[in-house]
Amino acid sequence: MMALTTAGTTTGGSDLWSEARLAEDMALQMSLLKSDSALSNTFKEAVMSGSVTSEQFWSTRIHLLRAHALEKSQIRGPYNVLAAVRSTTVDGVARISLSREQIADIFSQHPLVKIVYDENVPRVSEDQFWSRFFLSRLFKKLKGDKLLQTDPTDTLFDRYLNRDDEDNSRKRRRIDYVPLTIDLAGNEQNITKGRGNAPDMTMRPSRVENTPIIRTLNSLSHKLVDLVAPADPNRDEDQDEHYIQEQRLADLGGDMEEERIILNIQDQRNFFSNEQDDGGKGQNKFAGMDATVALEGMIRDLGTNHFDISDILPNEEDEDMEDMDGTATARKTSFHLATKQVTEAVRDRTSQMISVGAAGTASSLFATTGGLPREVFESVQSVHATTNEFLHHFWLAFLSGDEKRAKDINSMVSSLRKSKDRIEAVAITAEEQKEVERVKRKRDLHEEYKKTGIKPKKKDMEVGGGRKVVDEMLAPTLVAIEKALVKYESALDEAEKLAAAA
Template identity: 35%
Template sequence: MEVPRAKAAYKKKDGIITLTTDRASLIWSPGNGTGPPVVSLAVANITNLQKTPDSSAKVMLKVFEKPRTAEGDPLPYLFQFTSSDDPRAEANAIKDILSSILAETRGGDPSLPKPKQGDANGAAGASASMSMASTANAKPPAVRWFDDDVLKKDYELQQSLLKKDASLNQMYTDARSTKPESISDATFNAQFWSTRVGLLRAHAIELNQKKGTYNVLSTIKPRTDNGELKLNLVKEQVQMIFHQHPLVKRIYNENVPKLNESDFWSRFFLSRLSKKLKGERVSENESADPLFDKYSEADNTVGFNSRIMASQVPHIIDLEANEENQGGFKSGNRKDVEMRPRANVPIVKTLNSLSEKIMADVAPTDTDPSAADAADGLDDNVYNELALRDLQADAENAGIALSVREQNRFLQSHQTKAQSEEEFFYAKQVPADVLFDVQGDMETLDDDGTGGIDLHKGIGVDPDSDSEQETGAVKKPAHVGSRAARKLADDQIFEGLARKRAEIYGLDSDDLSPMSIPPEIAQRCFITNATTAEFLKQFWGAFMSGDPSRMQELAYHFDSLKRSAERITALAEEAEMVRIALDNKRKQEIKEHFRATKKKLRYVPRGGGKNAVMALFEPSLAGLRSAQAVYESAAARR
């Protein structure tokens, strides 16, 4: 085969791209290609090929070369084909010969690009702008989800997750901007995503989830607008109708385009056949459509091989076998009216057939009964799935009873002390004096006029009293039962409830301004804390690995921890400046209000300053101090 040669631009300079005579290197030379090559790539070092799809106006080929270092990124080389004749054919020729050489030398590697086999569109999978030549031989999605290495190297999946999760994107950006310059981007990405493989896997599964089939006819509701039938029918619904109801597809092929497509669907949803396929009752008064109602709904189920009937059904759930053993229709209770076979209501066969078609597209999650050993009957797993547990007896308690000898001895001293104090108190009481005091208190209680006791007057409650004290009056202690005492009790109760609720559920203001920290400062605190936690993870990952080759990396992480502590301190200082500014503003407002009204306002010092930020970061600071102490101790022992 002749070596292809094409006009291509590299870094906006025109030139010639071709292969050497031994097909060992891909070269690009500027101008007419007679000079020495500026770009020379060994074919053995090419890891991937990407070409723009045929729908793109520009024809470009991107070649990836192996990284120079073990932790580096692949080096891309982008060539734009500029031939005036047929640049796309020239690009395909270059890509096909490279793919063929790679397939011959390393044919067993599924990650390598393969040459296309008569497909003008190249590989099947393509991104928005580039078509991956190796997509056809990539791992299936189900395998890719469970491969941690593939997820950590999937750049497009990582970018998709960052676009979806704003907080994660902010954390990634801040951590990348503060990383040491000696750590490459590839190393940083590997460390960042190594602790978030679960997020990548969940996002990959979410992207590949698809909506399953459903009873599409029951979801389409025709409506009448000014005497005209309106239908909202999309292409996917039409395809699903054809899949679930082969009879409708056959009628469609026989009558369209002789009949207008919109008229076809309008008449179908008004026909008796549509109701029968839905499993609805058809009355004799409904008018028949000559096109659709001449077909029998039984034709919709003919030729459909039931997977349930074709498979082996265990006898304990085989209803038809039980019915045959008991005499079928000749004995037992009479069937419900909806389950009796009738000519005008084929609900049983219709719905069963539709359910089987829908379930045929669903991957089974239970054990296949036919896989059980025929000699042994049902195995334990199948029987446990089919057993009717609600008819079984209660399971025996498998717990172990704990018996503690002489357990009263552990509480004997405390109980003896409490009982002795209580007995000593009552032993000092004189029964006659106690009875005299009780009788005297009973005589002082007021009568309510009906032979009972007025408890409000007995404890001194006066509903007409004024709780406000006069100006200059001597403050008296609140009388039990007075309005002031009751209000104080209410305040204490509601304050306790609010405090308990805040401890359990948190305050509403805690989400935006914890500990009275301004919302903008609080948001930066959240991001700084997440970044600090990320650096701590990287430090402990390198420290606990025990790899001597990572000592230099560990030193960089130690510097990052020191800078994290400095960022927290700087943030606390900024919060203190904001608090002082707000305090000064509040004091000025109080002064202006006093000048205008001669009334004093209460000044409440504002929180949320340096002390609040440092208290909020106390766990993170403790983690930083612990990590720094461990590193310094290990460095001192070396």
């Protein structure tokens, strides 16, 4: 991510994740389709059938492309490769397996090893070089381990023990500007060396022999940080104010003056005139209701019996709100229908969760698929996703008001009509599969009756799935299709009438 930020900053990066660039990146789109099977099925049904163009399909999924691009661009950061190397014992002999990537990381993090390698290979074979290196004291020093008197010596690598790996390290990243608020070198004259407080205990080695180890570990940490690309290489002097604001103690400052607009009101009683003159109709209608009793009743009704939220609302029939054209009645009817749908959905979802939690895997699968076979249920999911795709693009084009998109609207209408046929085909397949399952269940129960002599019960003959389940699952989708087609036909009739009048 930090490398991408650098690349974006240096190459005009604001359009690195722009909509136009993501919409044209076919390799990224194919990668996303391979990683998401559901999206791939929708793409095949909607785009490859010719109902929706590829541009239309991806225009509504720019956020998915951007998230996938960010996910792919993330790379693994540097790590201490010497500490990650592990040896294995085979036939009593310690063996170490190194990859070319690990060797390259060793050379990058420890340039001294590369110098030793260049000076001694191929005079010493490469296999022998690495086997001797991982047993040498030089390896322990670079790794940060403490050297002991009992460590084996090696004439090849011991010659480089006193050479500092820091002198041969990679070129440090050059920072052109350091804000004065954090520039330790620029404020060196303010740092006491010969006098003042001693360093903290955590900054002082307990023993003199530990000092080289601490320096080695600090040097290695410094190299790993240097291998990371800078997050903001174009930092300018305007950042000084930013650092100053961060270090400022806001609690010590005074309160900010509030800028208010003064309103001069002569008589405030006019604000309450509506509530005083409405004959008491504006009073709280729920003032006499016990909240605890009402809440307990609502929970009990939602969990067991049919519940209509309008039952606890005040009766509007007693209020004089009926219009001459019946607007209030229509509004009340719509409210009751919406309430019924919401409460039924809550109750169905609650019963599904209870059955899944109580019965285990088989019941969970049945509650998820409604008794449909897996392949039929996948067909239901596919036709649902494809139809939603058509509906989405239909409303985008229909509500745009652009006459140039009339062709797209006609194409989407044709696809929506075909979607009704697809739903009907899935329902027929579900009914056929249900009949096959019923015959199989009847045959199995008959065989069991011959073996045990126990007559099967009527409920054992019941089989789930079928057209009824498909119709229930896709009923909202069919309603959405019908509404879109009705709106289209209405707009088309109105356009024809205007054209005839003109």
